[in-house]
Amino acid sequence: MTVDVYRLHAQVTAWLQASRIHVQDAMRQPLDVATKSNRNDLVTNVDQQNQIFLAEQIQTAYPNAHIEGEEGTADKINRLDGLVFFVDPIDGTMNFVKQRAHFAIMIGVYEDGQPVYGAIMDVMQNAIVAGGPELPARVNDVLLPALPDLALADGLIGVNGPMHAHNRLHIADIALASSGARMSGSAGMEFMEIAQNRQLGYISFLKPWDVAAGMAIVSGQGVVVTRPDGGPIDLLNAGLVVAATPKAHQEILTWMQTN
Template sequence: METQQMNWSALKDEAVSFVKTAATRIVDVERESLHIDTKEDADDLVTDKDIEIQRLMTDQIRKFYPTHRIVGEEGDHDDVHNDDTITWIIDPIDGTTNFVHQSMNYCVSVGIYQRGIGYVGIVYDVKSEEWFTAVRGLGAYMNGKRLPKRASVPFEQAILGFNARWLVGKADESLKQGFQTIVRDVRAVRSYGSAALESAYVAAGRLDGYMSLRLSPWDFAAAKVLLEETGCECVKVDGSPISIEDQSTYLAAVPNVSQEFLSRLQS
């Protein structure tokens, strides 16, 4: 299917309806008992509800768009390829640890791509009922209100999303030193426990940057569209372009904050 033949706004609206169905089910299952497993990292949780919600979304997509590719976090999915096939990249519950322990700060994340380019991004905070949506070239919105392009923020006034574990055990020593400098130089650091939400917060102006040393495509695919539509950068922590095909390091930030972040990390 050629790009010019797809009505991306209409597809976004359809995707929103799928997310609404998923979110309704998530609210219902919060009251049910959870079967909790871990992934390769013992602190990376997955529940039977993550898997159930992904299957629900996958069934909806395949019913209406049988030729589209689906890539999801919880197994039973296709691989990402930068080709003509329209690809849905979904995380049914981003922030599973929050879902399990706090019942807040988790979201449904859907990015729709073709040829490696993001055309639709949806991040829905289920508990706060906040919708972050974007269509390539048509702007980004929060609950229907258009988000402005992000303005520069002095680095010493920046608020960063940052997991403190990168300071103590999950990064090499040179990176830790750079992170310590960055943490000292900015105004404040926050950690919400959901990469998609924290990236959406950068687009919305609640954070000025967010960094992770290990994210998969479903963690950032939707938010990347939001970031691009609000003039933010989305790169690897060495400053190189980020690929939707692979797990990688990740920095989402206002452009000048991104530059200051990278210069301190690389010095």
């Protein structure tokens, strides 16, 4: 790995803190809200401004890196060679607009397709969960304890709402087999819960910028993150993601592969 992960962590932490101040300042003014693919797929002026700011910081610090971001101001990558930053400037935009809470900012860093580092900020709680293969997981730089390998029945599972409603791939059955289902509306918030041992897994349809940061963090904690068929996540395309403790992950895949 060519990146100094501790230096990277310090840089990303500073960028996220600056972004948090901007977001909270912007929340005092009326938001400019538009729709993208459908009425529930929102984007705001804050998403776009945050994307631009973070891209500028990354380009200054790592001029040879590629950037994949949700709001279209970054590269459209078609390969994972070299250093790639995945940026979600506001994850959980519906929550941001409707609740003014329960949303995150995420940055995931990969080198030649392998995870290097992830950071997720709960903006309203001023909490940053960060980590990676060579940086032990932490919240606001307090190291997190090792995660127990819980079976499905022993913990909560985060799920995709529509998939749960229609029992697609047995999601409702999986939820019933767990201690309970949770739906936060933000992939970042779900991965923060996993990292802090508040739930054992998460299942949802995610874009690369939705999963990159969280996968870098929790895979370093021993969480298994795959497609429903057990294959690796494709960071160039959207797809269904199953993230869970090893025991629960195997149980979930068994359910999902049942006709």
